[in-house]
Amino acid sequence: MNLSALKKQEERKREAAYAPATRWQHIQQTITWAEANLPPHLRRNRPRTAKVLPITTGTRQPVRS
Amino acid sequence: MNVDEILRTLSQEQVDFLLIGGMNFLLRHLPELTWDVDIWVKDDAENLARLNRALCLLGAGWGRTEAEWAPVPADSRWLCTQEVFCLTTAHGALDVFRDVRGLEGRYLDCKTRGVHARTAAGIPFAGLSDEDMLACQQALPVEERKERRIQVLREAIQQAKGR
Numbered sequence: 001m002n003l004s005a006l007k008k009q010e011e012r013k014r015e016a017a018y019a020p021a022t023r024w025q026h027i028q029q030t031i032t033w034a035e036a037n038l039p040p041h042l043r044r045n046r047p048r049t050a051k052v053l054p055i056t057t058g059t060r061q062p063v064r065s
Numbered sequence: 066m067n068v069d070e071i072l073r074t075l076s077q078e079q080v081d082f083l084l085i086g087g088m089n090f091l092l093r094h095l096p097e098l099t100w101d102v103d104i105w106v107k108d109d110a111e112n113l114a115r116l117n118r119a120l121c122l123l124g125a126g127w128g129r130t131e132a133e134w135a136p137v138p139a140d141s142r143w144l145c146t147q148e149v150f151c152l153t154t155a156h157g158a159l160d161v162f163r164d165v166r167g168l169e170g171r172y173l174d175c176k177t178r179g180v181h182a183r184t185a186a187g188i189p190f191a192g193l194s195d196e197d198m199l200a201c202q203q204a205l206p207v208e209e210r211k212e213r214r215i216q217v218l219r220e221a222i223q224q225a226k227g228r
Contacts, residue, residue, distance in 0.1 A: 003166055010151035017134040026157040030066040036185045
């Protein structure tokens with residue numbers, strides 16, 4: 001058996017042996033772990049500089065209630 | 066999956082291994098859907114014995130068939146019976162490779178070129194270099210190759226050469 005076929009057979013066996021609830025728990029934990037371990041440039045809530053908005057010269061009108 | 070716990074236990078038991086596959090790619094480049102940890106281990110009797118101790122601590126399970134699935138035995142000889150094992154552990158799925166396609170017999174060279182890093186929790190590990198990850202992908206049959214990964218790796222290698 002070549003390596004690709006062996007790997008596929010191994011994956012099939014494991015998939016069948018994995019308890020579904022445990023598998024689901026591991027998948028959820030993996031998503032959390034992956035989020036925390038992304039390369040720095042891809043992390044959410046990373047430090048960002050404030051977006052510079054164009055300066056407008058118009059006079060702001062007071063809001064009337 | 067608690068990847069940190071898997072890596073920590075392997076290091077604690079002094080297993081000589083390289084992180085390969087999707088987790089290694091994710092930690093250095095881009096998120097990629099992957100549900101298991103892939104490791105390439107140095108293929109000698111002492112290291113396989115250390116690996117087996119780590120697998121026992123991780124609550125690993127494997128079976129020759131699905132019906133024979135059970136906790137791994139205390140004797141490490143079962144690890145010599147084939148080139149790759151897909152295991153369950155208490156912390157997630159773990160794939161163990163005794164050799165890797167495209168890099169056959171070159172574990173020590175690849176370990177020398179390996180990239181040493183830490184996970185966000187501070188767990189140290191050595192991962193396969195970008196050049197070796199690319200060699201792995203290119204050795205796969207076309208239908209199994211991950212084209213996006215190949216493209217990102219080529220770009221990263223080009224950027225590193227340009228520095």
